[in-house]
Amino acid sequence: MTTELKNDTLIRALLRQPVDRTPVWIMRQAGRYLPEYLKIRTEAGSFMNLCQTPELACEVTMQPLRRFKLDAAILFSDILTIPDVMGMNLYFEEGKGPKFANPITSSSDIHKLPRPDVGESLAYVMDAVSMVRRELDGKVPLIGFSGSPWTLFTYMIEGGSSKTFSKSKKLIYQEPALAHMLLAKLADTVTDYLNLQIESGAQIIQIFDTWGGVLCARAFKEFSLRYLTRIVSGLKRENEGRRVPTILFCKACNTQLEALADTGCDALGVDWTISLREARERVGSRVALQGNLDPAVLLADPETIHREVNHTLTSFGKAQGHVFNLGHGITPDVKPEHLGALINSVWELSPAFH
Numbered sequence: 001m002t003t004e005l006k007n008d009t010l011i012r013a014l015l016r017q018p019v020d021r022t023p024v025w026i027m028r029q030a031g032r033y034l035p036e037y038l039k040i041r042t043e044a045g046s047f048m049n050l051c052q053t054p055e056l057a058c059e060v061t062m063q064p065l066r067r068f069k070l071d072a073a074i075l076f077s078d079i080l081t082i083p084d085v086m087g088m089n090l091y092f093e094e095g096k097g098p099k100f101a102n103p104i105t106s107s108s109d110i111h112k113l114p115r116p117d118v119g120e121s122l123a124y125v126m127d128a129v130s131m132v133r134r135e136l137d138g139k140v141p142l143i144g145f146s147g148s149p150w151t152l153f154t155y156m157i158e159g160g161s162s163k164t165f166s167k168s169k170k171l172i173y174q175e176p177a178l179a180h181m182l183l184a185k186l187a188d189t190v191t192d193y194l195n196l197q198i199e200s201g202a203q204i205i206q207i208f209d210t211w212g213g214v215l216c217a218r219a220f221k222e223f224s225l226r227y228l229t230r231i232v233s234g235l236k237r238e239n240e241g242r243r244v245p246t247i248l249f250c251k252a253c254n255t256q257l258e259a260l261a262d263t264g265c266d267a268l269g270v271d272w273t274i275s276l277r278e279a280r281e282r283v284g285s286r287v288a289l290q291g292n293l294d295p296a297v298l299l300a301d302p303e304t305i306h307r308e309v310n311h312t313l314t315s316f317g318k319a320q321g322h323v324f325n326l327g328h329g330i331t332p333d334v335k336p337e338h339l340g341a342l343i344n345s346v347w348e349l350s351p352a353f354h
């Protein structure tokens with residue numbers, strides 16, 4: 001496996017070093033908006049089978065790179081592989097999102113959850129990482145990822161997706177010690193999992209805290225931020241003689257940007273509800289920023305996309321430390337040509353900002 005990296009624009013931007021254009025990658029760049037993904041997904045039979053077969057996960061990771069001039073690959077997997085190997089047995093019901101065959105129904109179920117040996121139970125993820133690195137052959141860096149302890153906790157306690165987060169919130173308010181026990185176990189597991197991904201070849205790490213924004217400011221600090229900080233300080237920061245940048249993406253957490261910038265991460269992913277100008281003013285030169293086009297812009301025509309890309313670049317302004325991305329994942333109803341238009345616009349317009 002080569003350790004040479006032909007395009008290190010993304011790593012440089014994440015470390016706030018000079019670049020000649022703004023790098024771009026897209027959250028959920030491999031997925032259901034691509035017909036070639038849907039084909040493999042059907043052949044694989046289930047989403048889990050796709051994740052658990054390294055050859056298929058590798059193929060799906062590479063698909064968007066064949067179509068678009070992206071500055072990174074992101075490993076094809078899911079954040080819920082961790083609860084799966086803690087014994088909850090994940091499955092996806094068509095149109096209903098994630099579910100668990102062994103849901104949590106009592107406090108004693110929480111006590112019984114093990115700290116899994118992810119080197120063993122998630123070896124298929126590490127195999128996919130090594131395979132993608134070989135396939136990439138140093139073309140662009142590979143991003144590894146995990147969910148945050150709080151976000152994993154919500155899926156585990158709710159038994160799937162939720163609109164109200166009632167069970168998770170009741171637990172943190174009524175039984176904080178029990179909640180902390182599980183969150184600490186998740187934080188240690190996530191740290192092991194990410195360090196193994198780095199050792200297997202992941203060159204950048206992103207942590208998704210998709211549901212941090214449902215907590216009040218005080219609870220966010222106690223039940224999410226504390227564990228994000230613990231993970232960031234436990235991560236291996238260098239591999240193959242290169243810094244491994246860490247990105248924290250906390251959706252709907254814009255009131256917490258300063259605190260997030262103090263976790264020791266290299267970059268913050270921001271959603272579309274804040275202007276990059278304001279975000280930059282608030283975090284200063286501590287971290288790079290990634291984002292933050294509204295994913296719905298991709299439903300509009302290419303001229304509109306071009307105009308909105310220009311707004312996003314202008315909002316960040318002429319400075320170091322911007323990574324172009326959406327403010328959340330691309331949705332399945334987007335036409336692939338529209339994503340192509342976005343990426344071409346970033347390549348065309350961004351050199352003027354450097």
Ligand code: CP3
Binds near residue numbers: 096
């Ligand atoms: O970004 C990428 O291209 C890498 C792959 C990736 C997936 N999930 C593939 C996936 C990543 C980084 C994730 C992260 C993830 N998974 C998050 C955090 C990011 C975010 O979007 O907030 C969350 C909350 C999950 C949990 C999850 N996985 C849900 C809620 C669902 C169901 C989504 C739905 O709309 O049905 C999934 C399944 C999933 N993960 C799909 C993909 C491509 C679709 C499943 C399918 O093909 O049937």
